[in-house]
Amino acid sequence: xTSSATSPSLTFDxxxxxxxxxxxxxxxxxxxxxxxxxxxWDAWDKPKEERKFLLKLDLTLLSAASFGVxxxxxxxxxxxxxxxxxxxxxxxxxxxxxxxxxAFFAAGYVFGQxxxxxxxxxxxxxxxxxxxxxxxxxxxxxxATASVSSAGxxxxxRFFLGLFEAGxxxxxxxxxxxxxxxxxxxxxxxxxQISVMVGPMFSGFLQAGIYSALNGKGSRSGWSWLFLVxxxxxxxxxxxxxxxxxxxxxxxxxxxxxxxxxxALAKARKPLESYQESQPLNWRAWxxxxxxxxxxxxxxxxxxxxxxxxxxxSMGFWFKAWNKIKPNSYSVSQIxxxxxxxxxxxxxxxxxxxxxxxTILRGRRWPPIALAxxxxxxxxxxxxxxxxxxxxxxxxxxxxxxxxxxLGCFGVMWAWQSAATEGNPVKRAVVGASMxxxxxxxxxxxPILLFPTQKQPDVKAGDFATAGLAATGLILSKWVxxxxxxxxxxxxxxxxxxxxxxx
Numbered sequence: 475x476t477s478s479a480t481s482p483s484l485t486f487d488x489x490x491x492x493x494x495x496x497x498x499x500x501x502x503x504x505x506x507x508x509x510x511x512x513x514x515w516d517a518w519d520k521p522k523e524e525r526k527f528l529l530k531l532d533l534t535l536l537s538a539a540s541f542g543v544x545x546x547x548x549x550x551x552x553x554x555x556x557x558x559x560x561x562x563x564x565x566x567x568x569x570x571x572x573x574x575x576x577a578f579f580a581a582g583y584v585f586g587q588x589x590x591x592x593x594x595x596x597x598x599x600x601x602x603x604x605x606x607x608x609x610x611x612x613x614x615x616x617x618a619t620a621s622v623s624s625a626g627x628x629x630x631x632r633f634f635l636g637l638f639e640a641g642x643x644x645x646x647x648x649x650x651x652x653x654x655x656x657x658x659x660x661x662x663x664x665x666x667q668i669s670v671m672v673g674p675m676f677s678g679f680l681q682a683g684i685y686s687a688l689n690g691k692g693s694r695s696g697w698s699w700l701f702l703v704x705x706x707x708x709x710x711x712x713x714x715x716x717x718x719x720x721x722x723x724x725x726x727x728x729x730x731x732x733x734x735x736x737x738a739l740a741k742a743r744k745p746l747e748s749y750q751e752s753q754p755l756n757w758r759a760w761x762x763x764x765x766x767x768x769x770x771x772x773x774x775x776x777x778x779x780x781x782x783x784x785x786x787x788s789m790g791f792w793f794k795a796w797n798k799i800k801p802n803s804y805s806v807s808q809i810x811x812x813x814x815x816x817x818x819x820x821x822x823x824x825x826x827x828x829x830x831x832x833t834i835l836r837g838r839r840w841p842p843i844a845l846a847x848x849x850x851x852x853x854x855x856x857x858x859x860x861x862x863x864x865x866x867x868x869x870x871x872x873x874x875x876x877x878x879x880x881l882g883c884f885g886v887m888w889a890w891q892s893a894a895t896e897g898n899p900v901k902r903a904v905v906g907a908s909m910x911x912x913x914x915x916x917x918x919x920x921p922i923l924l925f926p927t928q929k930q931p932d933v934k935a936g937d938f939a940t941a942g943l944a945a946t947g948l949i950l951s952k953w954v955x956x957x958x959x960x961x962x963x964x965x966x967x968x969x970x971x972x973x974x975x976x977x
Contacts, residue, residue: 547673586640664885824882
C-alpha cells in the first residue's frame with residue numbers, strides 16, 4: 475500500500491521524510507494487530523513517538539477544554555441554583571422570568587456559534603487566541619450578573635453570556651476533532667463532555683457552600699456571590715486556554731508545546747485535512763452542505779437528546795414544593811445538593827458508552843444512544859403517570875436520578891458527527907455548530923411551553939412530550955443509522971475507515 479494510493483492529497487507540499495513517516499503511520503493504523511490493553515487506553519498501544527505525542531496532547535488539549543466547559547456549565551446550572559436560593563424573591567421573579575432568561579441566553583448562544591466555528595475552520599483567528607478571548611469576555615458578563623437588580627438586567631446579562639459562550643464548546647470540540655483520529659475520539663470527546671454534567675453537580679455543592687458562608691456578606695445575597703466566584707474561577711481558565719489550546723494542525727507552523735516533528739506527526743495523522751487549504755466558503759460549498767443529510771439528521775437527533783434532559787430539572791422544584799406541603803421538609807442546601815446524583819449517573823453512563831463504542835462496538839455509535847433513549851422513554855412515561863406528591867418518595871426520587879442518561883451520549887454523538895464529515899472541515903464546523911444551535915434554540919421555548927416555572931414540578935405534559943422525543947430519537951439512531959453499518963463509521967473512502975472497523 476502506498477500513501478498516494480490511499481489519498482492523492484497526501485503528496486501535497488511535503489518532504490520525502492514526511493511521506494516516509496506518513497507511510498509508517500498509515501501502515502500501522504491499517505495492519506498492526508491491537509493488544510488487549512488498547513481497549514483501556516488506545517495510546518498505550520502506539521509506537522513510542524506517537525505515544526509521547528498523544529500523552530502531551532491529552533494532558534493539554536483535553537485539560538484546557540474540560541476546564542473551560544466545566545465553568546460554563548457551572549454557570550448554566552447556577553441560574554437555577556440562584557433562583558432556588560433567593561434570586562426569585564430578591565428580583566421578584568414570580569412569573570416565567572426564569573424561562574425568559576433562558577430564552578435570551580439561547581438567542582445569544584445561537585447567534586454566535588456558526589460564525590465562531592467558521593472563524594476557526596477558515597483560520598481567520600488561531601484557536602489559542604480565539605478561545606481565550608471568548609473566556610475573558612464571558613468572565614466580564616458573569617461578574618455583571620452578580621449585580622443584576624431586575625429581570626431586565628438579568629435578560630441582558632444572559633444574552634451576552636450566551637453570545638460569548640457560543641463559540642467555546644463547539645470550538646474546543648472542533649479543535650479536538652481536528653487533532654484526534656476517529657478511533658480516538660469517542661472517549662476523548664466524552665471526557666470533555668462530562669464537564670457538562672460535572673458542572674451542574676459542582677454548582678449545587680458550590681451554591682450550598684457559598685450560601686452558608688457568604689449569604690449577606692458585603693450586602694450581597696448568596697446567589698450573587700455564586701456568580702462572583704464563577705468569574706474568579708474563569709479568569710485563570712482563560713490563561714490555561716491560551717497556553718494549552720493548540721491551533722489547528724493545517725495552520726500550525728510552530729508551537730512552544732509541540733516540536734516540529736510532532737507537528738508533522740499531527741498532520742500525518744489527519745492527511746485529508748492537514749495538507750491543503752480548506753475549501754472556499756462560496757455558494758457551491760454552501761449548496762453542498764445544505765443538501766447533505768448530515769446538516770439535517772445530526773442536528774435533529776442532537777436536539778432530541780438535549781430536550782430529553784428537561785424532566786431532570788424538576789427535581790429541585792419538587793423538593794421546594796414539599797416545603798409548602800410540609801414546612802421545613804428540605805433546607806436550601808439540601809435542595810441544591812440532593813439533585814446532583816442525576817449528573818453522577820450520566821457521567822458513569824457516558825464513560826461506559828464511550829469506551830464500549832471505541833472498543834467492543836468497533837466505532838459504532840448508535841447502540842449507547844439508542845439504549846439511553848429507551849431508558850428516557852420509560853422514565854418519562856412513569857413520571858407522567860405517577861402522582862407527583864406521593865408519600866412514597868423513593869420511586870420518583872429514583873426516576874429523577876436516571877432521567878438524564880441521554881445527556882451522557884453527547885460525546886459519542888460528536889464523535890459520530892466527526893466520522894461522517896471526515897475530510898471536510900468546513901462542513902464539520904457548520905454541522906457541529908448547527909447541532910448545538912438548533913438544540914439551544916429549541917430548548918429556549920420548549921420549557922416555557924411544557925416545563926413552565928410556575929407549574930413545576932407538576933409538568934406531566936412535558937414528561938409525556940419527552941417520551942415522544944425519546945421515541946423519535948430511538949427511531950433515528952437505530953433504524954436510520956443503526957440499520958446501515960457505514961453510517962455509524964467513517965466512510966470507506968477515508969483512510970481512517972479501518973480504525974473504527976478492524977476485523
